[in-house]
Amino acid sequence: MTEKEWVLSDAHTHVGTEAERREREEKGIVSLVCASAPEEARILFSHDFKYLIPTCGVHPWYAHKWTLEQMKGWMEKCPVIGEVGMDSVWCSVPLSLQEDVFCRQLYMACGWNKPVILHTKGQEKQIARMIKEYPNRYLVHWYSCEEYLEDYVSLGCYFSIGPDVMWNRAVRKVVEKVPRDRLLTETDGMEAVKWAYEEGKRVWDRQENSVSAALRETVRETSKILGMDPGDGSRMFKENLVSGFLKGILWRTGDGKNFRK
Secondary structure: OOHHHOOOEEEEEEOOOHHHHHHHHHOOOEEEEEEOOHHHHHHHHOOOOOOEEEEEOOOHHHOOOOOHHHHHHHHHHOOEEEEEEEEOOOOOOOHHHHHHHHHHHHHHHHHHOOOEEEEEEOOHHHHHHHHOOOOOOEEEEOOOOOOOHHHHHHOOOEEEEOOOOOOOHHHHHHHHHOOHHHEEEOOOOHHHHHHHHHHOOOOOOOOOOOHHHHHHHHHHHHHHHHOOOHHHHHHHHHHHHHHHHOOOOEEEOOOOOEEEO
């Protein structure tokens, strides 16, 4: 299998640009696209995307900006809730507010029987304890903490590997320690890819680093750590997403038909 024939998938990204969304559709990249604001949700639901699957929730960074009442209608339409969680590293929103909003969304997701994408930063221990109270299917996106990994593994969580897997020891540990059938790949959007490359002292050229190019880099490195052929790895990551994390999930494809795995 040539590199261009690899089967790419993106377990967590953001709305991004129209060009990014077009590339995902044209290249058949199944992508879970997160809307963290009402306007982003409107964009996702204004088109009949075939490969872009909308997810929605109040991101901890915006727990002071958007209320659950403002986002709930969009969350009800989405097959997946998230990203939601808590963050004491990259934002200054009071943790008491973050926790209240997070718990309410976990409760709603359980009631709707919808899986959840988690944002964990500086609150890994707390979140692992909290989600035990809300049994569900969870995807921990871009886990980069040196501790508490085993807590999430024991709860059956899925993990999406971010674009810093080339240099981030904690992310590489996730690849090494998590069962293979629970590993996925993600970009977290092209701005996150840009950040990861620059942090790793890699050359960033937006003309060359398309969505598919970024995903291939992550597939290549993650497969290398696993001792797998990257073509086989790409198929496994997509299968883990579509038939694992998204198993039983219904969404509407671009041809107007419902699709369930």
